[in-house]
Amino acid sequence: MTDTPFQLRPIGRVESPLLDRGAAPRQGDEGAPPAWLVFDASVTEGLRDLREGADVLVLTWLDRADRTVLAVHPRGDADRPVTGVFATRSPDRPNPIGLHRVTIETVEDGGLRMRVRDLEALDGTPVLDVKPVLGATDER
């Protein structure tokens, strides 16, 4: 496989009942429904140590974002002053990478399907990466 510089390659997709931005909570711990991460079989080996109960960071590509936006009303609230996007969690930003802290609830299909709690990403959102939450420095 060849990759050009700065070219992302999705490793999976989100399956979620959230179908549009209007229905999604602002953050995953503000009422997101259970969702699934469905991974491509080509990354099976990378997934093998992700366990039920683990808290992980999921990175996604927010493919419905507007990449030309540099300032927003935070949380879409017109009463809040316009703020540069890098001081907000707006999905609209030059590189719309979503960062989600979730808990793995179940692992199925040899690791290729994981049900997670607290994921506010929309159905079909491409998954880019999964990382462990770092503990204290003496536990790494």
Add this chain to the structure above:
Amino acid sequence: MTDTPFQLRPIGRVESPLLDRGAAPRQGDEGAPPAWLVFDASVTEGLRDLREGADVLVLTWLDRADRTVLAVHPRGDADRPVTGVFATRSPDRPNPIGLHRVTIETVEDGGLRMRVRDLEALDGTPVLDVKPVLGATDER
């Protein structure tokens, strides 16, 4: 500006005395030297609310990583069992996006240069995004 799907556009670069992976600490809070984030003038508006003293998450593109790697010895320690990369913070992974929690120490040049503490990225590493650290839900 046009972007093809999944194509990242760097918004800046890291300036650091760290020149190669052998010299870099494993995580930023394990002895990283002060470094600078140097941003492209095209994103000035997005940066305007980032202040000295703020803790932020910096996303980078780890351009010297090996994207074909799916399992590693954690922290390069051969005594630790081989582990799937999605359960590690290895830079080698299919989409080598670095995630760094740093503190902004100084802001110069109208926001385009920021000195940060605890950034272990190598000199020249492309910067993709900056996000605020989320506080408790009632402070958002």
